[in-house]
Amino acid sequence: RSHPCFAFPDWAYKPESSPGSRQIQLWHFILELLQKEEYQGVIAWQGDYGEFVIKDPDEVARLWGIRKCKPHMNYDKLSRALRYYYNKRILHKTKGKRFTYKFNFSKVVLVNYPLLDMREGVSWVGICQGEGERREKCQSGC
DNA sequence: CACGGAAGAG
DNA sequence: CTCTTCCGTG
Numbered sequence: 679r680s681h682p683c684f685a686f687p688d689w690a691y692k693p694e695s696s697p698g699s700r701q702i703q704l705w706h707f708i709l710e711l712l713q714k715e716e717y718q719g720v721i722a723w724q725g726d727y728g729e730f731v732i733k734d735p736d737e738v739a740r741l742w743g744i745r746k747c748k749p750h751m752n753y754d755k756l757s758r759a760l761r762y763y764y765n766k767r768i769l770h771k772t773k774g775k776r777f778t779y780k781f782n783f784s785k786v787v788l789v790n791y792p793l794l795d796m797r798e799g800v801s802w803v804g805i806c807q808g809e810g811e812r813r814e815k816c817q818s819g820c
Numbered sequence: 821c822a823c824g825g826a827a828g829a830g
Numbered sequence: 831c832t833c834t835t836c837c838g839t840g
Binding site for chain 2: 701753754757758761762764771773776777
């Protein structure tokens with residue numbers, strides 16, 4: 679792989695969380711796609727640490743739409759949601775680079791887990807190892 | 821394309 | 831609160 683091993687907390691990319699799950703969050707979904715090799719033609723890590731490029735905006739939007747049961751999702755709307763992450767310090771834009779954003783991994787933990795101590799208690803997962811299985815949900819019934 | 825205000829859904 | 835939808839601006 680072109681990009682070196684990445685580490686982030688396992689909860690960050692776990693699909694659907696647990697039974698008591700809340701709705702899937704967009705940045706979780708992005709991380710999920712990024713983790714799967716089969717989507718490298720659609721979205722992939724590229725450039726700096728945490729930086730990724732959406733190679734096929736329409737397809738990412740379509741996939742996101744399927745997951746959220748929003749058949750009219752498109753890149754315009756998806757990107758608005760990504761822009762809301764700027765203030766939350768989850769993401770920021772890589773200016774000048776088309777369809778390129780960057781995760782603020784250092785802040786991600788603080789956003790959803792304010793009381794979590796990063797030095798311990800979290801299992802860190804390498805992005806280039808571990809192949810979680812995943813099934814297409816919401817394909818029908820929405 | 822990228823940005824961010826405004827309104828509204830759940 | 832986290833988007834979704836729509837849209838004017840640059």
